[in-house]
Amino acid sequence: MALPLDKGIFGRLRHDAGEAWERYVRHPFVLALGAGTLPRPVFRHFLQQDYLFLIHFARAYALAGFKSDTLADLRASAAAVSAIVDVEMPLHVSYCRDWGLTEAQMEAEPEALETMAYTRFVLERGLAGDRLDLDVALAPCVVGYGEAVARLLADPATKRGGNPYDAWMDAYASDEYVAVASAAIDNLDRQFARRGGEARYESLLATFNAATRLEEAFWEMGWRQRG
Amino acid sequence: MALPLDKGIFGRLRHDAGEAWERYVRHPFVLALGAGTLPRPVFRHFLQQDYLFLIHFARAYALAGFKSDTLADLRASAAAVSAIVDVEMPLHVSYCRDWGLTEAQMEAEPEALETMAYTRFVLERGLAGDRLDLDVALAPCVVGYGEAVARLLADPATKRGGNPYDAWMDAYASDEYVAVASAAIDNLDRQFARRGGEARYESLLATFNAATRLEEAFWEMGWRQRG
Amino acid sequence: MALPLDKGIFGRLRHDAGEAWERYVRHPFVLALGAGTLPRPVFRHFLQQDYLFLIHFARAYALAGFKSDTLADLRASAAAVSAIVDVEMPLHVSYCRDWGLTEAQMEAEPEALETMAYTRFVLERGLAGDRLDLDVALAPCVVGYGEAVARLLADPATKRGGNPYDAWMDAYASDEYVAVASAAIDNLDRQFARRGGEARYESLLATFNAATRLEEAFWEMGWRQRG
Amino acid sequence: MALPLDKGIFGRLRHDAGEAWERYVRHPFVLALGAGTLPRPVFRHFLQQDYLFLIHFARAYALAGFKSDTLADLRASAAAVSAIVDVEMPLHVSYCRDWGLTEAQMEAEPEALETMAYTRFVLERGLAGDRLDLDVALAPCVVGYGEAVARLLADPATKRGGNPYDAWMDAYASDEYVAVASAAIDNLDRQFARRGGEARYESLLATFNAATRLEEAFWEMGWRQRG
Numbered sequence: 001m002a003l004p005l006d007k008g009i010f011g012r013l014r015h016d017a018g019e020a021w022e023r024y025v026r027h028p029f030v031l032a033l034g035a036g037t038l039p040r041p042v043f044r045h046f047l048q049q050d051y052l053f054l055i056h057f058a059r060a061y062a063l064a065g066f067k068s069d070t071l072a073d074l075r076a077s078a079a080a081v082s083a084i085v086d087v088e089m090p091l092h093v094s095y096c097r098d099w100g101l102t103e104a105q106m107e108a109e110p111e112a113l114e115t116m117a118y119t120r121f122v123l124e125r126g127l128a129g130d131r132l133d134l135d136v137a138l139a140p141c142v143v144g145y146g147e148a149v150a151r152l153l154a155d156p157a158t159k160r161g162g163n164p165y166d167a168w169m170d171a172y173a174s175d176e177y178v179a180v181a182s183a184a185i186d187n188l189d190r191q192f193a194r195r196g197g198e199a200r201y202e203s204l205l206a207t208f209n210a211a212t213r214l215e216e217a218f219w220e221m222g223w224r225q226r227g
Numbered sequence: 228m229a230l231p232l233d234k235g236i237f238g239r240l241r242h243d244a245g246e247a248w249e250r251y252v253r254h255p256f257v258l259a260l261g262a263g264t265l266p267r268p269v270f271r272h273f274l275q276q277d278y279l280f281l282i283h284f285a286r287a288y289a290l291a292g293f294k295s296d297t298l299a300d301l302r303a304s305a306a307a308v309s310a311i312v313d314v315e316m317p318l319h320v321s322y323c324r325d326w327g328l329t330e331a332q333m334e335a336e337p338e339a340l341e342t343m344a345y346t347r348f349v350l351e352r353g354l355a356g357d358r359l360d361l362d363v364a365l366a367p368c369v370v371g372y373g374e375a376v377a378r379l380l381a382d383p384a385t386k387r388g389g390n391p392y393d394a395w396m397d398a399y400a401s402d403e404y405v406a407v408a409s410a411a412i413d414n415l416d417r418q419f420a421r422r423g424g425e426a427r428y429e430s431l432l433a434t435f436n437a438a439t440r441l442e443e444a445f446w447e448m449g450w451r452q453r454g
Numbered sequence: 455m456a457l458p459l460d461k462g463i464f465g466r467l468r469h470d471a472g473e474a475w476e477r478y479v480r481h482p483f484v485l486a487l488g489a490g491t492l493p494r495p496v497f498r499h500f501l502q503q504d505y506l507f508l509i510h511f512a513r514a515y516a517l518a519g520f521k522s523d524t525l526a527d528l529r530a531s532a533a534a535v536s537a538i539v540d541v542e543m544p545l546h547v548s549y550c551r552d553w554g555l556t557e558a559q560m561e562a563e564p565e566a567l568e569t570m571a572y573t574r575f576v577l578e579r580g581l582a583g584d585r586l587d588l589d590v591a592l593a594p595c596v597v598g599y600g601e602a603v604a605r606l607l608a609d610p611a612t613k614r615g616g617n618p619y620d621a622w623m624d625a626y627a628s629d630e631y632v633a634v635a636s637a638a639i640d641n642l643d644r645q646f647a648r649r650g651g652e653a654r655y656e657s658l659l660a661t662f663n664a665a666t667r668l669e670e671a672f673w674e675m676g677w678r679q680r681g
Numbered sequence: 682m683a684l685p686l687d688k689g690i691f692g693r694l695r696h697d698a699g700e701a702w703e704r705y706v707r708h709p710f711v712l713a714l715g716a717g718t719l720p721r722p723v724f725r726h727f728l729q730q731d732y733l734f735l736i737h738f739a740r741a742y743a744l745a746g747f748k749s750d751t752l753a754d755l756r757a758s759a760a761a762v763s764a765i766v767d768v769e770m771p772l773h774v775s776y777c778r779d780w781g782l783t784e785a786q787m788e789a790e791p792e793a794l795e796t797m798a799y800t801r802f803v804l805e806r807g808l809a810g811d812r813l814d815l816d817v818a819l820a821p822c823v824v825g826y827g828e829a830v831a832r833l834l835a836d837p838a839t840k841r842g843g844n845p846y847d848a849w850m851d852a853y854a855s856d857e858y859v860a861v862a863s864a865a866i867d868n869l870d871r872q873f874a875r876r877g878g879e880a881r882y883e884s885l886l887a888t889f890n891a892a893t894r895l896e897e898a899f900w901e902m903g904w905r906q907r908g
Contacts, residue, residue: 055298059809062292062301065285065308066350067582069657071334074285075312081292081305089298107298113898116891117794120801123293127808128521128740130584197651203523210797217794286582294809296884340571340671343664347574354581355513355748357811424878430750437570444567512746512755519743519762520804525736525770525788528743532762535746539756561752577747 001178003146008189009196010139013208020212024140025148029219034152036163039226040099043165046222047096049115051106053218054092056119058084060126060138067131069194076187083180095167114221118214125207132195135188136204140211146181149173228405230373235416236423237366240435247439251367252375256446261379263390266453267326270392273449274323276342278333280445281319283346285311287353287365294358296421303414310407322394341448345441352434359422362415363431367438373408376400455632457600462643463650464593467662474666478594479602483673488606490617493680494553497619500676501550503569505560507672508546510573512538514580514592521585523648530641537634549621568675572668579661586649589642590658594665600635603627682859684827689870690877691820694889701893705821706829710900715833717844720907721780724846727903728777730796732787734899735773737800739765741807741819748812750875757868764861776848795902799895806888813876816869817885821892827862830854 005014014021029046032038058081065077093103118141126134149172152158160166171177196204232241241248256273259265285308292304320330345368353361376399379385387393398404423431459468468475483500486492512535519531547557572595580588603626606612614620625631650658686695695702710727713719739762746758774784799822807815830853833839841847852858877885 055301058301058305059293059295062289062295062304062308065289066287066293068286068289071282071312071316074282074289074308077289078285078305078308078312081289081301082309085298085302085305111891113794113798113895116802116895117798120805121797124801124804124808127581127805128584130582130587133584193653194657195654197653199647199651200649203648210792214794214797338664340567340668343575343668344567344571347578348570350578351574351581354578354808355811357809357814360811420880421884422881424880426874426878427876430875437565441567441570509752509755512759513749514747516743516746516749516755516758516762520740520747522740522743525766528736528739528762529766531743532739532759532766535743535755535759536763539752539759543752 001175003143003150003178003181004185005143005147007185009192009204010143010185010188012201013136013139013205014143016205017209017212020209020216021140021144024212024216024219025144025151027148027216027219027223029223030148030152031155031157032223033165033168034155034158034163036159036165038165040164042222042226044099044101045225047092047099047101048106048109049112049218049221051089051092051096051103052109052111053115053119054084054089056115056123057138057141058089060119060122060134063123063126064131064134064138067126067134069131073131076183091171095171098167112221114214114217118211118218121210121214129207130195132191132200132204133207135184135191136207137211139184139188140208140215142184143181144212144215145172146177228402230370230377230405230408231412232370232374234412236419236431237370237412237415239428240363240366240432241370243432244436244439247436247443248367248371251439251443251446252371252378254375254443254446254450256450257375257379258382258384259450260392260395261382261385261390263386263392265392267391269449269453271326271328272452274319274326274328275333275336276339276445276448278316278319278323278330279336279338280342280346281311281316283342283350284365284368285316287346287349287361290350290353291358291361291365294353294361296358300358303410318398322398325394339448341441341444345438345445348437348441356434357422359418359427359431360434362411362418363434364438366411366415367435367442369411370408371439371442372399373404455629457597457604457632457635458639459597459601461639463646463658464597464639464642466655467590467593467659468597470659471663471666474663474670475594475598478666478670478673479598479605481602481670481673481677483677484602484606485609485611486677487619487622488609488612488617490613490619492619494618496676496680498553498555499679501546501553501555502560502563503566503672503675505543505546505550505557506563506565507569507573508538508543510569510577511592511595512543514573514576514588517577517580518585518588518592521580521588523585527585530637545625549625552621566675568668568671572665572672575664575668583661584649586645586654586658587661589638589645590661591665593638593642594662594669596638597635598666598669599626600631682856684824684831684859684862685866686824686828688866690873690885691824691866691869693882694817694820694886695824697886698890698893701890701897702821702825705893705897705900706825706832708829708897708900708904710904711829711833712836712838713904714846714849715836715839715844717840717846719846721845723903723907725780725782726906728773728780728782729787729790730793730899730902732770732773732777732784733790733792734796734800735765735770737796737804738819738822739770741800741803741815744804744807745812745815745819748807748815750812754812757864772852776852779848793902795895795898799892799899802891802895810888811876813872813881813885814888816865816872817888818892820865820869821889821896823865824862825893825896826853827858 061077061080065074068074122137125137149169153173288304288307292301295301295304349364352364376396380400515531515534519528522528522531576591579591603623607627742758742761746755749755803818806818830850834854
């Protein structure tokens with residue numbers, strides 16, 4: 001099952017983001033993770049921030065529910081929030097336990113500047129703009145993690161079996177995750193068909209680029225910690 | 228299983244709303260429904276508007292999710308949205324079918340002034356204020372329907388068995404619904420403990436009163452239609 | 455100085471609103487006001503609700519400021535809020551004094567259902583949607599009052615001189631007001647050029663129609679009071 | 682004219698922020714500015730980001746207007762937005778011209794991560810919470826710049842006369858600026874009296890601390906650029 005990365009409005013935004021997109025999905029943090037050389041404390045820090053990130057991500061999908069124009073969209077948003085808070089977060093918590101992190105520890109962790117910058121950007125974009133602005137701001141995260149891992153798995157430099165990050169890669173390469181990311185790509189086309197138009201493209205690309213740059217900064221945060 | 232109508236901050240707001248609360252939960256529309264004398268076209272019109280109402284109600288719980296301060300609150304909001312769009316609305320649609328209404332018809336129905344006034348008041352209050360303001364604006368609906376039916380069932384003037392509105396009363400008298408309304412009462416205490424204080428009470432009461440008056444207007448809308 | 459009522463996207467929305475637009479700008483309340491036959495208590499009630507209306511209208515322009523994509527738009531919104539709270543409201547208060555109403559009285563007046571319905575609809579539309587949705591929801595008010603008075607002044611049935619409502623008509627026929635309404639028409643074209651597109655037209659028309667209907671209800675509220 | 686830094690709820694928040702507040706208002710960037718040793722390119726970069734910052738700051742005050750509970754608060758917010766977009770920004774643009782920066786250049790400058798993090802945090806806090814949450818998030822900026830400069834002026838290490846940053850210090854030491862910052866301190870007491878209470882203090886302090894940390898990061902951004 002492959003991500004339709006060139007499809008529709010997402011494909012166009014990704015293409016036009018150019019080098020910025022590459023810097024994000026092929027960030028040294030990601031490559032080191034694939035090679036199994038990423039220092040463990042760096043990954044642990046990333047896991048903690050990712051926990052805080054997920055809370056705001058779930059809030060962003062709740063906001064998308066409020067901003068829905070149709071009952072179908074509202075239903076899909078509700079399912080997305082539930083998927084994050086009832087499935088993904090418990091999985092994350094359980095996975096983090098293997099890394100010696102308790103949920104209480106992660107909750108108490110101060111939020112990094114990079115975590116705040118991306119999450120608040122997404123939420124504020126969604127409130128200042130409409131549902132389409134919000135969905136475009138969310139897309140680099142949802143799809144980018146899928147692409148990052150898919151490209152690692154196709155990369156001979158990636159070490160599989162005995163890589164401490166095997167399970168993490170498996171999660172984002174799973175059929176379940178690919179289905180979620182593919183649905184996000186399809187949803188973007190639906191929203192663009194309903195609320196878009198060429199006049200908005202430049203502004204949507206600016207949102208996509210900003211979100212991509214903030215995702216890159218999120219990996220960079222971890223990377224800089226490696227000392 | 229009885230609703231704890233005098234409990235905590237909800238009990239205080241309900242008490243202070245006084246006659247306005249009585250006019251809402253004991254509205255002639257409600258009494259006629261209990262007596263089985265409510266004209267059927269009036270009830271059908273109410274069902275149609277209630278369908279549109281529920282969509283915005285689900286959006287209000289999605290908004291509460293975005294405005295949550297804790298993961299527990301976010302989870303509870305997500306469950307509430309799912310309960311409305313995945314359980315309550317399909318039930319409503321199935322129930323309406325018995326009244327000769329299809330979902331397509333209800334979607335196409337123009338939204339009444341009264342439906343707009345209450346739903347937009349709740350949503351706007353939630354956006355201008357905080358989570359506590361939002362929850363107070365939602366409370367008269369959630370709890371009031373439960374109380375209205377509980378009091379009908381305790382009223383000798385109510386006709387049970389062969390009343391065309393038996394099933395409707397059963398729904399709001401069910402343990403499931405009483406549990407939902409009781410949880411809303413408890414939640415209000417939790418939010419007030421976290422974000423409230425005496426200084427806010429007067430303003431919260433104004434919100435509660437306005438919402439109560441708008442709920443009364445929602446019954447009145449149906450009632451006026453009876454010709 | 456004439457309002458460019460057929461211009462651009464506003465002209466198209468107004469045309470497509472059809473009879474609903476006519477029912478609003480030629481409402482019996484308006485015609486009676488022009489003829490000088492509107493009962494004074496009805497007008498006084500309208501003035502009180504209009505005071506409450508203006509507060510939320512100013513809030514809507516403040517919201518437009520937050521939702522602005524450009525510094526020019528932000529500046530224009532700030533000027534609009536100031537025009538309402540620093541110029542229009544003091545004028546309204548001074549005018550109402552001639553009708554025996556003090557500001558304290560108007561503040562204490564309970565908000566009518568119709569006032570709540572329109573103002574909260576506009577604000578909520580602006581928050582759920584984007585700046586274009588908000589501006590479309592505001593347009594029927596800003597432009598409609600100008601058109602209603604312009605058509606009264608062109609109508610032989612209108613009584614001028616000795617009409618108790620002369621000053622009120624003068625205000626909405628003034629060059630200042632026509633300039634404000636014309637600027638709103640121009641702004642709508644600018645916003646539509648930036649964020650619009652045919653795909654959004656149907657939804658924007660639905661917003662315009664709803665706002666028009668709610669404005670009609672606002673006149674109707676006064677009219678129904680006439681006893 | 683001195684800033685009442687210990688007054689009311691602001692004084693309490695500032696006290697409880699402790700070392701974090703000191704790290705912000707006595708940041709090496711600030712001290713170097715006072716000593717006249719701050720590299721000019723670093724200051725230029727700061728000026729460019731500050732331009733982008735001001736746009737979002739004005740949007741935050743517009744949002745405060747929308748979220749106002751009283752007409753007086755709405756008026757004060759409108760005046761604050763106008764003061765920023767019609768007075769402070771033109772002054773900033775004129776001042777930046779002396780540093781060789783045109784408005785077009787500043788508009789085209791990519792927004793730094795630190796600029797995004799603070800501005801979006803403030804806006805999102807204001808939307809997720811209420812007016813009090815928003816005002817608390819804004820306070821470290823408004824008051825902190827005033828305190829930072831007041832303490833520079835009282836510091837023998839500060840060079841006055843011939844310091845390239847004399848005019849910048851003069852602006853934040855002016856009676857006009859001190860009046861603005863003092864009004865913000867007073868406003869916080871008013872909002873806390875209306876919507877606060879001990880129950881909210883812990884959460885408000887968390888907001889204040891986060892905003893303080895993000896302001897520190899804003900200076901740090903410039904400082905890190907010094908190479």
